[in-house]
Amino acid sequence: MISEWQNHKEQLGAYVRTRIDDVDAVDDILQDVYIKASSNLHQLKSRGSLKAWLYRIAHNTIMDFYRTRQPFDELPEDLVAEESDTGRQAREELAQCLGPLIDELSEKYATPLRLAELEGVSQQDIADQLGLSLSGAKSRVQRGRVKFREQMMACCDFEIGREGITDYLPKKSNTQRKC
Template sequence: MLSEWQNHKAQLRSYVSKRIDDADAVDDILQDVYIKASSNLHQLKSKGSLKGWLYRIAYNTIMDFYRARQPLDALPEELAIEEEDVSTQAHKELAQCLRPLINELPEKYATPLRMAELEGISQQAIADELGLSLSGAKSRVQRSRVKFREQMMACCDFEIGQQGIIDYMPKKPECSKC
């Protein structure tokens, strides 16, 4: 490895120094590249790809260098709280609609869905309670979820973000009772 490293070291130094303006950091990065390459040499698939592999390690090490140097600015507290409040409020309002919407399903689907989602009962316990096999209970809960989703989508338009549902708007006047 050492002889191969000596063959590529000058080119790698040039590559790194074009991307880093601190001469001391260039040496540190080259040292990190050598350590990573020598300790992970077993991952190299063929000797012919060594140069490209070293450049990839150098690139990743440069990116790590910039990530470590970059200070992270904290979000203002009022911004984070405000967004959380909007999402939390939408969830609370929507939660008020769940039980009535579940109750509108046929009892065959409402009961297992209520047990699984609102009461947190295991599917084995649902199967025992309803006199179904475990696979039958799982199927019933799955079908209940599909029917419930169809019912919700027919009733409301949802705004979905990274945290899930962040807002909703009833489509029909009878749905606005939620």
């Protein structure tokens, strides 16, 4: 193994130097390659593939080098993380506006929508309370959602992020619509 290693050591060194930005680590990596090759020589299928096998070990050792390296500074222990839910306050403020906006809808759509969305009543129970068929209740809730969305889009500009609505700004309105 030593004679074969001497034949390939210079080429492997050049291979490692082109892939590692730390000059001091090149010799360490070459040493690791030699140790791994020596201890796993029994896994080599044929002598003809020794060079390719050594390059594969060198490649894997380089990858291990980069995996274990920490390219960042440790953060101080007393560092406080920012609140992860940045849009929570905006959603809470917006939720206070929902009731009055739902009240602006006709009673035909406002009542089923309020029951379904604000009170969490099942659509079957809505149908029973309002004397409608299940499909009629579902239809009114769905149409109420559409009309409610149209009303919200007419009254507010929304900023939407990964967490949903992160901010909103009421539109200045010259119409008779209450926002």
